[in-house]
Amino acid sequence: MKEQLTSLKQEFRVIREINIYNIDTHQFEILESDDCVNLISNLDEMDCFNDMSQMNLDLDNQEYFLQKLDKRIAVLSLDKTKDYNKALLNIKVKNLAKSFT
Amino acid sequence: MNKLESNILENFPDLESVHVLDSAVPFQSVQKEITPDIHKWLKWLDQNQIAFNDLSVILDNQSHLYAKSVGNQQKLIIHNKKVNATLLNNYLDTLKPELLETPNNKTTKNLREEQEEKTSKAHSDLKLMDAVRIQKLILPKQEDLKKGFKNFFVVHEQQDVVGGDFYWYSRKGDNILLAIIDCTGHSVEGAMTSMVCNSLLNQSISDFDANNIDQVLVNFYNQLNQYNETSSDSYGIGAEIGLFCFNNKTEMITFCTTGISAFIKRDDGIEHLKSKKVIAYDKIENSIAKTSFPMKGVTGIYGFTDGLSDQFDAADKKKLGSKGILKMIEDEQDFDAHYYLSEINKWKGDNMQYDDITLIGIAI
Numbered sequence: 053m054k055e056q057l058t059s060l061k062q063e064f065r066v067i068r069e070i071n072i073y074n075i076d077t078h079q080f081e082i083l084e085s086d087d088c089v090n091l092i093s094n095l096d097e098m099d100c101f102n103d104m105s106q107m108n109l110d111l112d113n114q115e116y117f118l119q120k121l122d123k124r125i126a127v128l129s130l131d132k133t134k135d136y137n138k139a140l141l142n143i144k145v146k147n148l149a150k151s152f153t
Numbered sequence: 154m155n156k157l158e159s160n161i162l163e164n165f166p167d168l169e170s171v172h173v174l175d176s177a178v179p180f181q182s183v184q185k186e187i188t189p190d191i192h193k194w195l196k197w198l199d200q201n202q203i204a205f206n207d208l209s210v211i212l213d214n215q216s217h218l219y220a221k222s223v224g225n226q227q228k229l230i231i232h233n234k235k236v237n238a239t240l241l242n243n244y245l246d247t248l249k250p251e252l253l254e255t256p257n258n259k260t261t262k263n264l265r266e267e268q269e270e271k272t273s274k275a276h277s278d279l280k281l282m283d284a285v286r287i288q289k290l291i292l293p294k295q296e297d298l299k300k301g302f303k304n305f306f307v308v309h310e311q312q313d314v315v316g317g318d319f320y321w322y323s324r325k326g327d328n329i330l331l332a333i334i335d336c337t338g339h340s341v342e343g344a345m346t347s348m349v350c351n352s353l354l355n356q357s358i359s360d361f362d363a364n365n366i367d368q369v370l371v372n373f374y375n376q377l378n379q380y381n382e383t384s385s386d387s388y389g390i391g392a393e394i395g396l397f398c399f400n401n402k403t404e405m406i407t408f409c410t411t412g413i414s415a416f417i418k419r420d421d422g423i424e425h426l427k428s429k430k431v432i433a434y435d436k437i438e439n440s441i442a443k444t445s446f447p448m449k450g451v452t453g454i455y456g457f458t459d460g461l462s463d464q465f466d467a468a469d470k471k472k473l474g475s476k477g478i479l480k481m482i483e484d485e486q487d488f489d490a491h492y493y494l495s496e497i498n499k500w501k502g503d504n505m506q507y508d509d510i511t512l513i514g515i516a517i
Binding site: 095109 | 190193194196197200201203204205206207208209210211212213214215312338339340342463469505506507508
């Protein structure tokens with residue numbers, strides 16, 4: 053799984069971090085830094101992940117892209133100063149699910 | 154009703170709800186007017202007081218929630234189930250400043266600055282039109298293509314106004330060459346790459362040999378590698394090509410491909426010509442899939458880029474895939490681009506187009 057994440061980061065220089073959160077265990081399986089922890093735990097506390105498929109959150113200095121992959125959430129922190137192909141990143145992150153099975 | 158709310162509803166009357174709130178007003182104040190599945194999101198927004206610019210959430214039931222900071226200390230919240238998400242996103246990204254400003258703020262706005270913005274937008278639009286026109290220059294005329302074949306159609310749907318897919322046509326003696334090219338990236342990045350690739354492809358047929366059609370692709374990738382090596386940009390460019398050669402003397406068709414798939418329709422069935430999965434640019438000879446077959450018995454040839462097979466359905470759950478394309482070809486009544494475009498649009502529904510799409514059909 054880590055290989056796929058590294059490869060995705062190499063392909064999309066816009067990605068600062070990829071964190072993987074398990075909805076069942078309420079734990080991060082991969083956590084690169086604590087930056088997203090509050091955001092994710094608050095969303096989980098409100099049961100927002102139950103029926104969420106995807107989320108984009110644009111803050112002043114940070115952008116988050118969340119994609120639900122079965123029982124996991126891929127939490128991507130993106131560099132706002134870099135342009136990237138959103139649709140392509142979307143597809144590639146969705147395809148990550150295959151590497152988790 | 155707020156001016157912004159009414160403007161949005163005028164443009165998108167099928168939205169479930171639209172609310173503009175002062176920043177101090179909690180999101181949950183509109184809870185009664187929004188379906189229950191959104192309530193926990195409103196609560197989350199209120200409790201966490203996140204200073205966001207934009208929030209977009211797609212729920213499992215495919216409804217979308219948008220929240221956006223707008224104008225003078227206001228926030229916008231939209232719930233959408235039916236409206237095309239791409240259209241709505243584009244609209245929200247380009248909300249007119251006058252709709253976002255309170256009357257007080259408006260009077261302090263520098264009118265000259267506003268005029269300059271409008272002029273700049275008009276110039277940008279004109280430049281974009283020029284880019285579209287220039288990219289169309291590399292596409293062969295459909296009249297020429299129709300002269301080369303019994304029938305021909307193309308569905309060429311770029312994800313943006315310009316893109317990285319193009320098709321290419323040339324004649325060499327008794328041979329008609331037709332290629333489908335999918336350049337890396339789309340939009341402006343893809344379009345710029347397509348201009349380079351078109352030029353490289355034209356150069357690649359200078360020593361054309363009808364017995365070695367794959368040499369055209371070898372020449373192309375050798376030049377592309379050289380281009381990338383000498384370029385000051387560290388990322389480089391790339392492309393997938395499917396090249397058909399129709400030899401009217403031998404009545405044989407050769408298909409050489411790196412990443413482009415094709416279907417060959419005969420009276421007794423349809424054959425899928427697949428490309429190799431991995432393209433190694435430095436060992437391109439090993440990455441080219443090549444096949445030759447007689448023209449006799451072939452009633453249709455269909456080549457397509459992966460933008461078509463990878464297109465997700467309206468529910469954003471399933472890709473069209475080769476099987477979906479095969480079904481379209483099997484069900485085809487008329488050899489016509491409109492039929493395919495309509496089938497693709499039916500499949501896509503209100504979902505966004507993820508990549509440039511090219512589908513070419515040839516009858517010989």
